[in-house]
Amino acid sequence: MSNANFSRRDLFKLGGIAAASVAATSALAGCGQPAVRSEETQASAATAVSGPSFLVAPEPITEFAETHDYEVVVVGAGESGVSAVHSALAAGARVACVQNAAAAQSTGNMAACIDLDKTSEAAIQACISFINWKSDYRSDRDLVEIWARNSQEAIAWWAETAAKGGVEAKYHDAVLPYNGYDIYLHANTYFHTEGHNASVVAIAEQLEADGAEFFYLMPCVQLQTAEDGSVTGVICKSGDEYHLFTASKGVILATGDYSSNAEMLDYYAPDCKGFRLATDFRDGTGMVAGMNAGAIMTPHTHTKMIHGEPAPTRLEMPFLFITQQGERFMDETCCRQGYLNNFVRKNLAEGGFSDPSLAKFFMLAPANWQDFYEDWKAESPYDISMFNGPTPVNPERWIQADTLEELADAINAYGQESKWAGVSVDAATLKATVERYNELCAKGADDDFGKAAKYLVPIEGGPYYAIPRGANMLPAILGGLVVDKNHQCLNAEFQPIKGLYAVGNASGQFFGGVDYPMDIEGLSIGRAITGGYYAGKLVASL
Ligand SMILES: Cc1cc2nc3c(=O)[nH]c(=O)nc-3n(C[C@H](O)[C@H](O)[C@H](O)COP(=O)(O)OP(=O)(O)OC[C@H]3O[C@@H](n4cnc5c(N)ncnc54)[C@H](O)[C@@H]3O)c2cc1C
Structure with missing residues (x-):
């Protein structure tokens, strides 16, 4: 450049x-x-x-087919957007929501909050510290605290409103220990519903019935600014025409991330290259409109979310990992699926970044894998897991064989069936890998990768398990516009821009690590719903 x-x-x-x-x-x-x-x-x-x-x-757009006057304009009808619409409306504001698609839409099925009835004050603070630790200390503590304090109310509202629209949540509770405190987590889940949109659509319909005005197929392309730099409205495109939505109190950008915009992805999160994209509607246009109005972007690199292994195979225990060719390649202590993508980028590179299946590998687990679970989990609560939300792994869905030769055949058959082009395990290679690993286990020292002796469990006897692993899809990027503790966007001098707010993944500095931490499952939707809920009320009160 x-x-x-x-x-x-x-x-x-x-x-x-x-x-x-x-x-x-x-x-x-x-x-x-x-x-x-x-x-x-x-x-x-x-x-x-x-x-x-x-x-x-871009050149400023100044001619409009129609002008619509509101107090609060929310851009984007996803999780953070409909929450902002709700709380602004409930606070008495005249609210419009402009949406690029023909309906409200989002992705994901689990949204987390802190159960404030059970969690002590010190544990709430510990939770904020925990998120900061897991974000390489790049979180803005004030923003995380907004989630911590308001998520219970926001998530309860979401579940109640979706239920009124016929979409019932199932709940998932968990306890996260940190710094000697117990953090009680509670989540809405909609894994049992079809697709990802049921709750967000049901909520948007009710908000419309309550008086919020939704404008579909009305993408925001620019923001209107005044001489003093304040944001006064949203400019949308409908067909060949432009519409202006003025916002006397404020504009809330709730447009999600930019994960379907290849150029932005390459620029702000280049290590996502080669992973499969999950959606095509998060094109970053909302954030770009914000930047053109003076807002600044969170410093890169942005946190990538890559963890989408199916629940039955998500066994996060440090047994023996092998490549698609049957060779050991790492210290398996890093067994959480959210971080494993970093070990397989070189495989993607070797394939010219054109085949996401090259990010996959296998874990060989001993037949007695369960014997180790409780002890390892107690010692390393953030590394070991056999659950995806409430769903445990299912060994029935793992590749199984009675001998290592048969296992090599079964792995190759799985590779063909799943269209993992790189899978080619030679039985002799697999046997040599396992023999060498068992030798290290017997010695009690990992001369090859330095893994802790406690994790050196031999792969011997049958049945032999090979578990397909390695997430290769990018569901979200968590890095957006820099906002203050009111979710108000900041300019290059770190001053708030009058009239401009960002929530959900359009806002940054909640997460900050290279990878999204999966220790609080549903945190990204939890914070999107909560941020929208918080900012909508705040802007309406101005
Ligand atoms: C398959 C999948 C599963 C996931 N599962 C989970 C999960 O279980 N738990 C979890 O916490 N996270 C999950 N995630 C991540 C989660 O979906 C996001 O973090 C979350 O939806 C972000 O919410 P948001 O409100 O910021 O953005 P979104 O929900 O994406 O909403 C943005 C909205 O803005 C609209 N829009 C975009 N640009 C414009 C524009 N210029 N003008 C007007 N409208 C615009 C979009 O159409 C969209 O409706 C998952 C992601 C995927 C892909």
Whole structure:
């Protein structure tokens, strides 16, 4: 990327680390000036900037087929969006929600909160610290605290409202120990419903009946700003026409992440390259509109969520991992599916990043695997798991054989059936791998990868299990616009932008690690619902 060709405003839009590094090498001086682009710079920007196209500021749209006046305009009818619509409406505001699709839509089936009735004050604080630890200390504690304090109410509202629309939740409770405190977690789950949209659609329908106005097939393409930099409305495209939705109290961006925008993904989260994309409707346009109105993006790299192994095979225990060719390749202590994607990127690279099935591998588990579960779980509660939400693993769904030769055949047959192009396990290689591993187990020292002796359990006797592992789908990216503790977007001077808010995955700094932690299952939807719920009420009260 040629820094010299960035205008001052483009520089601001990069945000955080990116802006700092560009600024350090750029010929542009005085980049702490207001983010106003000169006419000349505007005219040349489209051709001069050699960075990503989404960082090129568009010409302002000023002609509208229709203008609609509201107090609060929510952009996006997903989990955070409908929650914001609800609480703004409940607080008495005139609310519109503009949505790019023909209906409300989202993905996911589990949303977590803290059970405040059971969790002590110290444990609430410990939970906030835990999320920060799991986010490489890049979380904004204030934002996590919004979830901690408000999630119980928000998640209960969601379950109750969806139930009124005929979509009943099933609940999942768990206890997370941290720093000597017990954190009581509670989650709505909708795994039993068909697809992912049932609860969000049921809620949007009720909000519409209650007086919120939803405008479907009305994607936001730009925000309207005033001379002083405040955001005054949302500009949407319908067919060939533009509509202006003015927002006297505020605009809430609830447009989700940018995981279906290849250019943004390459730029902000390049280590997602080669993984399968989960959706096509999260194109980042909402965040780009925010950046064009002066908001800054959370410094990259952004947290990637890659953990989608099916529940029956999600056995997170550090037994013997083998490649698709039957060879050991790592210290298996890192057995949580959310982190394993980092070990398989080189396989994706070898396949030219064109075949996500190369991110898969197998775990060989001994027949007596269950004997180790309780002890290992007690010692390493954040690493060991045999559950996906409430659903335990199911050995019936694992590859099984009585001998290692038969296991090699069964693995190859599984590979063919599942269209994992790279699977080719030679029986002699598999036997050699297992023999070497058993030798290390007998010695009580892992000379090959340094795994702790307590995890050196030999693979011997039958039946032999091979468990297909390795998530290869990208459900979400958790890095969005920088917001303050009111979910209000900040500009390059870290000042709040009047009239502009972001919630859910359109907002950043809740998560921060390279990978999404799966220790609090349903946290991303839990925080999306809670953030929307919190910000909608706040903006309506202005
Ligand atoms: C298959 C799958 C399963 C998952 N399971 C879980 C789970 O069980 N638990 C969990 O916590 N997380 C889960 N996730 C992640 C979860 O879906 C997201 O973190 C969460 O939905 C984010 O909510 P949001 O409100 O920020 O965005 P979304 O729910 O994506 O909502 C954004 C909305 O904005 C609309 N939109 C986008 N751009 C525009 C625009 N320019 N103008 C107007 N509208 C726009 C979109 O159509 C969408 O409806 C899963 C993800 C996938 C893909």
